[in-house]
Amino acid sequence: MTEPVGGPWRVWECILCGWIYDEAEGDPDGGVAPGTRWEEIPADWLCPECGAKKADFDMRLVA
Amino acid sequence: MSAGLIIVGASHAGVTVAAELRAAGFQPAITLVSDETSEPYHRPHLSKECLATDAEPGMLKPTTFYEEKGIERLNARVDAIDPDGRRIVTSDGKSFEYATLILATGAKPRGLPAGLPGAELALTLRDRADLGVLRARLATSRQLAIIGGGLIGLEIAAAARSKGMSVDVVECADRLMSRCISPELANLVRERHVAAGITFHMSSNVKAVTSQGIELTDGVFIPADLVIASVGSQPRTELAARAGLTCDDGILVGVDGSSSVTGIFALGDCARWPDPGLTRGIRHESIAATLWQAKAVAAALTGRPLPASTPLRLWSQQGAMRIQMAGPIEAATHGHITAAEGGHILYGFSTGRLSSVQAMDAPRAFNTAVARIGSCEADFRAEAATS
Numbered sequence: 001m002t003e004p005v006g007g008p009w010r011v012w013e014c015i016l017c018g019w020i021y022d023e024a025e026g027d028p029d030g031g032v033a034p035g036t037r038w039e040e041i042p043a044d045w046l047c048p049e050c051g052a053k054k055a056d057f058d059m060r061l062v063a
Numbered sequence: 064m065s066a067g068l069i070i071v072g073a074s075h076a077g078v079t080v081a082a083e084l085r086a087a088g089f090q091p092a093i094t095l096v097s098d099e100t101s102e103p104y105h106r107p108h109l110s111k112e113c114l115a116t117d118a119e120p121g122m123l124k125p126t127t128f129y130e131e132k133g134i135e136r137l138n139a140r141v142d143a144i145d146p147d148g149r150r151i152v153t154s155d156g157k158s159f160e161y162a163t164l165i166l167a168t169g170a171k172p173r174g175l176p177a178g179l180p181g182a183e184l185a186l187t188l189r190d191r192a193d194l195g196v197l198r199a200r201l202a203t204s205r206q207l208a209i210i211g212g213g214l215i216g217l218e219i220a221a222a223a224r225s226k227g228m229s230v231d232v233v234e235c236a237d238r239l240m241s242r243c244i245s246p247e248l249a250n251l252v253r254e255r256h257v258a259a260g261i262t263f264h265m266s267s268n269v270k271a272v273t274s275q276g277i278e279l280t281d282g283v284f285i286p287a288d289l290v291i292a293s294v295g296s297q298p299r300t301e302l303a304a305r306a307g308l309t310c311d312d313g314i315l316v317g318v319d320g321s322s323s324v325t326g327i328f329a330l331g332d333c334a335r336w337p338d339p340g341l342t343r344g345i346r347h348e349s350i351a352a353t354l355w356q357a358k359a360v361a362a363a364l365t366g367r368p369l370p371a372s373t374p375l376r377l378w379s380q381q382g383a384m385r386i387q388m389a390g391p392i393e394a395a396t397h398g399h400i401t402a403a404e405g406g407h408i409l410y411g412f413s414t415g416r417l418s419s420v421q422a423m424d425a426p427r428a429f430n431t432a433v434a435r436i437g438s439c440e441a442d443f444r445a446e447a448a449t450s
Contacts, residue, residue, distance in 0.1 A: 029124060
């Protein structure tokens with residue numbers, strides 16, 4: 001697989017519950033397609049595990 | 064059409080097991096039955112921002128998820144299970160056949176002792192309907208008294224205080240959140256609540272609830288125009304017990320979620336799962352435990368290996384305070400508490416290894432530490448010596 005446009009996929013971790021968001025995998029069940037950059041996730045998206053809002057908590061860049 | 068899979072209960076456990084089954088390639092029909100009319104929502108929001116800001120709880124999945132995944136939602140109350148005939152009966156008299164049944168019936172608030180005078184005057188919070196009642200009462204009340212100083216009681220207390228209400232908390236133990244966090248951290252949390260203006264009555268027992276407030280056994284009277292009881296939960300096992308499933312403060316299940324009756328599984332707050340360190344098993348009322356169990360049941364029903372276990376974690380949002388916990392607190396023989404990120408983190412050790420982590424307002428340090436559960440205490444000593 002070639003490197004995605006805009007640099008390697010990044011991995012984010014919900015600082016509240018520890019859920020991992022991998023840009024390569026997205027959150028298909030939550031309406032976020034694989035390959036969606038963190039910045040492109042809609043503002044009304046919720047952490048699928050703990051329900052934290054995107055704006056209310058920090059995702060920590062882990063890779 | 065052949066009978067498919069029926070899930071009773073559409074909160075975190077029921078919805079997640081449905082999603083995990085589809086993710087694992089499970090093909091048969093899935094029906095998610097719930098007596099709540101609302102689309103499945105994040106229940107933990109109810110005692111936090113929903114009370115503090117009048118926000119509605121977030122939805123567990125987008126509306127389109129259920130149709131896309133071939134998961135049918137049925138709004139009905141299940142009254143009976145016929146395990147021999149493999150069917151459920153709903154309150155409107157209809158019956159539905161299943162090949163596999165998953166019970167995710169959750170828990171209900173533990174009531175105050177039946178003999179306590181005025182017990183019926185205290186409200187409880189568990190679902191969206193309760194939230195509606197509570198909000199209406201909060202809007203017309205000025206003095207709130209909460210019975211129970213656990214996580215939920217303190218979340219409600221902080222939310223009400225942030226809206227300018229006077230808040231008293233009555234706790235029978237000499238410390239707060241005794242099931243969840245260590246005394247040292249619990250004391251720090253209490254100090255913050257006291258600074259915010261919440262009054263605590265520790266080591267206190269309720270003699271009676273009246274329309275004017277709470278009378279304690281030591282003679283103290285706490286004036287209140289609204290009383291909330293938050294004294295723990297009870298698993299909803301009536302349906303399972305009537306159908307002959309073995310229950311003991313929860314539906315007893317094996318490591319794959321299978322109950323004592325063939326073809327019936329259980330997970331979430333209604334179930335008691337085996338725990339390697341315990342003889343009785345554990346009913347860990349947490350999202351983390353539920354998510355792991357959902358993966359385990361999905362694995363069992365699709366012939367896959369069980370998922371690797373991860374440390375169970377809990378969190379609580381009490382006003383501006385974030386409290387997080389992972390690992391069993393009772394196992395730790397000693398610990399140390401340290402300042403981190405403007406808050407505090409507590410490391411608990413047993414048999415020379417990190418066994419639990421708790422944090423107040425130190426979410427990044429917490430996540431880093433959770434990943435190190437099981438590592439040697441000596442390493443932490445060496446780091447402390449060099450830092």
